[in-house]
Amino acid sequence: MSTEGQDAARLAELRQKFGREPLPPREGEAEQSPRDAQPRFRGLESGHRACQGCGEALAARLVMECAGPDVMIANATGCLEVFTTAWPQSAWRVPWVHSLFENAAAVASGMEAAMKAKGRNTKVLAFGGDGGTYDIGFQALSGMLERYHNVLYVCFDNEAYMNTGIQRSSSTPHAATTTTSPAGKERMGKRHLKKDLLSIIAAHHIPFAASASVAYAADLQRKVRYAMGVDGPTFLVVHSPCPLGWRHASAMTIEVARRAVECGLFPLVEIERGAVTNVMPIRDVRPVTDYLSLQGRFAHLMKDADSRAAEERAHLQALADYNIEVFGLRGDSPDAADTTGTAVVGRSGRPAGRI
Amino acid sequence: MTVLTRGAYAGPGTSLDFKTGNWRSTEKPAHIHAKAPCHAACPAGEDQQAWFAKLQEGHAEDAWRELVSANPLPAITGRVCPHPCETACNRVAVEGALAIHNVERWLGDEAMRRNWAYPVTEPAEDAPDVAIVGAGPGGVSAAYHCLRHGLRATLYETAPEAGGLLRSAIPRTRLPRETIDAELARVLGLPGITLHTRARLGRDVTIDELKRKHAAVLLAPGCQEGKEWSVDGAVPADLHEGLHLLKEFMDHGAVPEAKNVIVHGGGNTAMDLCRIMKRSGAETVTLITASVLPGPDADPSDVINVVPRELEEALEEGVEVIEHATINRLIMKGSQVCGAEIQSLRKLPGQDGRSRRVGFEGTERVINVDMVIPCIGERVDPEGLNGLVDHGYLRPSDRFGRLAEERVLALGDARGDRGTVADAIGDGRLAVSAVAAQLAGESDPPADARGEMPSGGLNLGYYEGISRAVAPKLAVADRTFDKEIEGDIGRAAVMAEAERCMACGNCLACDNCWTFCPDNAVIKTEELAVDGSHYLFDMDFCKGCGICAHECPTGFIQMLPEEAGG
Structure with a gap:
C-alpha cells in the first residue's frame, strides 16, 4: 500500500476509535466566504478610503488584528478617522467614537472609567495621528497618562498633517518639505527638529511606551500584545509612511519604513517606567541618503549644486548617528531579533523560534 | 444596501459595500510562477527549486522523487556535473550560491542506502x-x-x-x-x-x-x-591521445612514465589527465589552453569549460596552467618529442563578426617536455x-x-x-x-515559455546570510588514484543548505502579502488556490498599490497591466 493509502487508513481507524462526526453546516447559514474564513481578526475592514499604499491604514489594521475583538476605540480627527468612516458606512468592526481633534485621550479616559464603573474588562484604545498626538491632543494625552487610565494610546506617525494637505507638525523631521515648510531659496524644508515625544511620554513613568514600524509587523504586533496585557496607560508610536505626503511610490511604503529604521532616524525602542528596556539592533546600518533618496519630500537634499543640501544631509546623518549612539543600536553580532533577523521569512512563515 | 442602526450609527464593517477595487488605474497584482535560474540553467531539466522546497518541508524522499522526475542518476551527476545551476543561483547576490551538487549527491546516495523506489510503474506488456x-x-x-x-x-x-x-x-x-x-x-x-x-x-x-x-x-x-591531431603535420610516434590514454588508465590503472608533460585542451578530459599525470609522478604538468581561468575580469564565454572544483583541486595539486595559448610547433628528436613552442593567442571578432583565434607574433617560447597529450575533443x-x-x-x-x-x-x-x-x-x-x-498522435510537447526570475526581482531584505556548506576533501598528500576526493556533507548540512534556498519565483507561503496589504485585499485560503499558493487577491478591494509585489521575497507576485489576464 502506498504511504498515502496507509495514512488515510490509519486516520480512518483513529476517527473510528476516538473521533466524532464533523458537525454538519448549521441550518440557514451560508457557506463561509474565504474572507470570513481567514484566521485573523479584521477589526479594520476593507472598503476604507485610504490612498494606495497607505502606511497608516496598514498600521491600524496590524494593531487591530492582535488587539482583538474585545476593544473599543476613541479616535482623534485625522486621516484614520476620515477614511474609515465615510458615513453611512464604517470600516470598523468594534465600537468606535470620534469627538474632536484634541480630545481622543480625554474621551478614552471617560470610556475607560465607564467600563470600570460597569465592571467590564473591555480594553480601551485611543488612536491619533502625529498632529492629534504631538501637537493638538498633547495635553489631553498627558493628563490621561498622569491619571493612570488603563488605555493603550497608539500614535500613527506619518510626520505631518496629511489629512488637511501636508502641513508641518512637530513630528515632521528636520529638512522635510511640507506646504507650510516649503524648501526653496530661504529654507531647506522644516527648520526645526522632530519632537522627541517618546522621551516626554517616558517622563510620565508609565508602565510601557514603545516605538514600532509598519516594516516590522511581527515586532509591532508583539508590542501591541504586550501593551494589551498591561493594566495601566501604555503608549505606542508607529512609523507609518504616507506615499502622498512623503512623495514616494505607493509600492515603496514598507521599503521606506524599513530604511528609516535601518539608517537610525527612527529607532525602535521600548521604555518601561522611564528606562529603556529593549531596542531593535540594526544589523547593517544604512546611510541616511538610502532613506532620503526614496522620498520627494527630501528631493531638495539630493541636489548636488546646492551647498546647503550637503550640509542638511550631513545634519540628518548626524541625527541618525546620535540615535544609534544614544540607544546603542549597532548590533554586535547577527541576532534573531535585529533588523534583518526580524524580517527573515522561510517556507510557511517565519522560521521557528522567532518572535 | 447600508442598514443604519438606531441613532443612525454606521454598522460594523459596512464599508465592504464600497468596492475600492475600481480605484486601480494601471496595474494589478498577479501570481506568476517564474523559472528559478537553477532550473533554467540545468541541462538535465531538473527543477532544483522544487526539490529544495520538499527538503525545506523536511521530506527528503519527496525531494528525491521530484529530482528523479527529470534526472534518474543524481548520485552520479551530483559528483560529476559542472553544476551550471550553482553559477546561476540568485543566492550569489546574498553570500554565495547554494551547494546544489552536494545536496543532489546526498539525495542520490540516500536513495540507494534506503532503497527508495523510483516513481515509475511497469509499462503494459504490449506497450511500444x-x-x-x-x-x-x-x-x-x-x-x-x-x-x-x-x-x-x-x-x-x-x-x-x-x-x-x-x-x-x-x-x-x-x-x-x-x-x-x-x-x-x-x-x-x-x-x-x-x-x-x-x-x-x-x-x-x-x-x-x-x-x-x-x-x-x-x-x-x-x-x-579521437580527432586527428598534428602540429604542422608533425605527429610524434608515441602520441598519447587524451581520451584513449584516460581509458587505458581506467582499464589498467597505469600511464606511461614522463617527467615533463604538456596537456593541450580545455575540457574535463584534459583536467583529469593533468591530475592523473601529476599523481603518477610527473615533475611538471602544464595545461595549455586557449581559454582563460575564471576570475573577476574573465569574459564568461572565454572561461575554461571544466568543473570548477576540479580546476581548484588541480591547482592545489600543483598543475600549472598557461592560459590563452596554443602549441605552435613540436620540437622533435627523431620521432620523439623533446620540446614544444607555445604562442599566445586570443579569441577576437573578425571582420565578418565571427570570433576567431588570433596568434600573436613575438610571443613564441619553447618549453622542454617529453610528452604531449592532446585533449581536443572526440x-x-x-x-x-x-x-x-x-x-x-x-x-x-x-x-x-x-x-x-x-x-x-x-x-x-x-x-x-x-x-x-x-x-x-x-x-x-x-x-x-x-x-x-x-x-500518441500528439504534437511535440511545448517548450517551457515561462520567464526566468533574476535576483533583481527578489526582495533580498527577507533573507539573511547563512554560509554555504563546505564538503570535506582529501588533503593533497592523501590523494590517490582510487579514493574519492570530495566527501559527503551529511544530513544536517543538507537540511541547513535547503534553508538557504530562496524559492525564486515560487510561493514560500511566508504571509508577507497577507500581512502587508493595507486594504485586506489579500486573503489567505486553507486549501491551495489554483495557482498553487495559499493566497487570493480580492480584486473588489485591491487598490493596486503594489506593496505585496514589492514585499514578496521571491518575486512570485508581480504587477501586471490592468488589461492583462491572470
Missing part, C-alpha cells in the same frame, strides 16, 4: 518498445523516461556493461565505481527496461533491423574516436550509422534530436554541441517526450 543504442548516461536516462511515458525500452551496448563514458573517462577520484554500479543497477533493474550488452551497432545490430523491431530508435553512441564513430554522421557528429534538426531518418533520434555527446553528463540526461528526457507524443 523503444530501441536505445548506447547505455551511457544519455541512453540510461532515455530508457528511464520511456517508463515514465508508459513505453518499454531496450538498450544495446557495445561494452560488456552499461555506463559508457562514466566508466571509461571519469576517474574514480571523482566518481567511484561503486556509485556507478549501484545507481545504474537500480535504474536498469526497473521492470520494462532490457539491456543487451556486447551488442555493437553495425556488427550485431543495424539501424534498419532496430527500426523494424521497435517503435523508435534513439542513438546515444557517444564520441569514441567525434562519433561512424560505423553502422547509415551515413547519418555529418562532419564528425550526428546533427539533429530540433531540440528533441530528430535526424533525417524517420523515427531515429540522436542524443548526448554524439550531437557534437553537448559535453556534459547532464546534457545527455536532458537529451534523453526530451527525445523520449517527443517519441511518446508522436506515438
Whole structure:
C-alpha cells in the first residue's frame, strides 16, 4: 500500500476509535466566504478610503488584528478617522467614537472609567495621528497618562498633517518639505527638529511606551500584545509612511519604513517606567541618503549644486548617528531579533523560534 | 444596501459595500510562477527549486522523487556535473550560491542506502518498445523516461556493461565505481527496461533491423574516436591521445612514465589527465589552453569549460596552467618529442563578426617536455550509422534530436554541441517526450515559455546570510588514484543548505502579502488556490498599490497591466 493509502487508513481507524462526526453546516447559514474564513481578526475592514499604499491604514489594521475583538476605540480627527468612516458606512468592526481633534485621550479616559464603573474588562484604545498626538491632543494625552487610565494610546506617525494637505507638525523631521515648510531659496524644508515625544511620554513613568514600524509587523504586533496585557496607560508610536505626503511610490511604503529604521532616524525602542528596556539592533546600518533618496519630500537634499543640501544631509546623518549612539543600536553580532533577523521569512512563515 | 442602526450609527464593517477595487488605474497584482535560474540553467531539466522546497518541508524522499522526475542518476551527476545551476543561483547576490551538487549527491546516495523506489510503474506488456543504442548516461536516462511515458525500452551496448563514458573517462577520484554500479543497477533493474550488452551497432545490430523491431530508435553512441591531431603535420610516434590514454588508465590503472608533460585542451578530459599525470609522478604538468581561468575580469564565454572544483583541486595539486595559448610547433628528436613552442593567442571578432583565434607574433617560447597529450575533443564513430554522421557528429534538426531518418533520434555527446553528463540526461528526457507524443498522435510537447526570475526581482531584505556548506576533501598528500576526493556533507548540512534556498519565483507561503496589504485585499485560503499558493487577491478591494509585489521575497507576485489576464 502506498504511504498515502496507509495514512488515510490509519486516520480512518483513529476517527473510528476516538473521533466524532464533523458537525454538519448549521441550518440557514451560508457557506463561509474565504474572507470570513481567514484566521485573523479584521477589526479594520476593507472598503476604507485610504490612498494606495497607505502606511497608516496598514498600521491600524496590524494593531487591530492582535488587539482583538474585545476593544473599543476613541479616535482623534485625522486621516484614520476620515477614511474609515465615510458615513453611512464604517470600516470598523468594534465600537468606535470620534469627538474632536484634541480630545481622543480625554474621551478614552471617560470610556475607560465607564467600563470600570460597569465592571467590564473591555480594553480601551485611543488612536491619533502625529498632529492629534504631538501637537493638538498633547495635553489631553498627558493628563490621561498622569491619571493612570488603563488605555493603550497608539500614535500613527506619518510626520505631518496629511489629512488637511501636508502641513508641518512637530513630528515632521528636520529638512522635510511640507506646504507650510516649503524648501526653496530661504529654507531647506522644516527648520526645526522632530519632537522627541517618546522621551516626554517616558517622563510620565508609565508602565510601557514603545516605538514600532509598519516594516516590522511581527515586532509591532508583539508590542501591541504586550501593551494589551498591561493594566495601566501604555503608549505606542508607529512609523507609518504616507506615499502622498512623503512623495514616494505607493509600492515603496514598507521599503521606506524599513530604511528609516535601518539608517537610525527612527529607532525602535521600548521604555518601561522611564528606562529603556529593549531596542531593535540594526544589523547593517544604512546611510541616511538610502532613506532620503526614496522620498520627494527630501528631493531638495539630493541636489548636488546646492551647498546647503550637503550640509542638511550631513545634519540628518548626524541625527541618525546620535540615535544609534544614544540607544546603542549597532548590533554586535547577527541576532534573531535585529533588523534583518526580524524580517527573515522561510517556507510557511517565519522560521521557528522567532518572535 | 447600508442598514443604519438606531441613532443612525454606521454598522460594523459596512464599508465592504464600497468596492475600492475600481480605484486601480494601471496595474494589478498577479501570481506568476517564474523559472528559478537553477532550473533554467540545468541541462538535465531538473527543477532544483522544487526539490529544495520538499527538503525545506523536511521530506527528503519527496525531494528525491521530484529530482528523479527529470534526472534518474543524481548520485552520479551530483559528483560529476559542472553544476551550471550553482553559477546561476540568485543566492550569489546574498553570500554565495547554494551547494546544489552536494545536496543532489546526498539525495542520490540516500536513495540507494534506503532503497527508495523510483516513481515509475511497469509499462503494459504490449506497450511500444523503444530501441536505445548506447547505455551511457544519455541512453540510461532515455530508457528511464520511456517508463515514465508508459513505453518499454531496450538498450544495446557495445561494452560488456552499461555506463559508457562514466566508466571509461571519469576517474574514480571523482566518481567511484561503486556509485556507478549501484545507481545504474537500480535504474536498469526497473521492470520494462532490457539491456543487451556486447551488442555493437553495425556488427550485431543495424539501424534498419532496430527500426523494424521497435517503435523508435534513439542513438546515444557517444564520441569514441579521437580527432586527428598534428602540429604542422608533425605527429610524434608515441602520441598519447587524451581520451584513449584516460581509458587505458581506467582499464589498467597505469600511464606511461614522463617527467615533463604538456596537456593541450580545455575540457574535463584534459583536467583529469593533468591530475592523473601529476599523481603518477610527473615533475611538471602544464595545461595549455586557449581559454582563460575564471576570475573577476574573465569574459564568461572565454572561461575554461571544466568543473570548477576540479580546476581548484588541480591547482592545489600543483598543475600549472598557461592560459590563452596554443602549441605552435613540436620540437622533435627523431620521432620523439623533446620540446614544444607555445604562442599566445586570443579569441577576437573578425571582420565578418565571427570570433576567431588570433596568434600573436613575438610571443613564441619553447618549453622542454617529453610528452604531449592532446585533449581536443572526440567525434562519433561512424560505423553502422547509415551515413547519418555529418562532419564528425550526428546533427539533429530540433531540440528533441530528430535526424533525417524517420523515427531515429540522436542524443548526448554524439550531437557534437553537448559535453556534459547532464546534457545527455536532458537529451534523453526530451527525445523520449517527443517519441511518446508522436506515438500518441500528439504534437511535440511545448517548450517551457515561462520567464526566468533574476535576483533583481527578489526582495533580498527577507533573507539573511547563512554560509554555504563546505564538503570535506582529501588533503593533497592523501590523494590517490582510487579514493574519492570530495566527501559527503551529511544530513544536517543538507537540511541547513535547503534553508538557504530562496524559492525564486515560487510561493514560500511566508504571509508577507497577507500581512502587508493595507486594504485586506489579500486573503489567505486553507486549501491551495489554483495557482498553487495559499493566497487570493480580492480584486473588489485591491487598490493596486503594489506593496505585496514589492514585499514578496521571491518575486512570485508581480504587477501586471490592468488589461492583462491572470
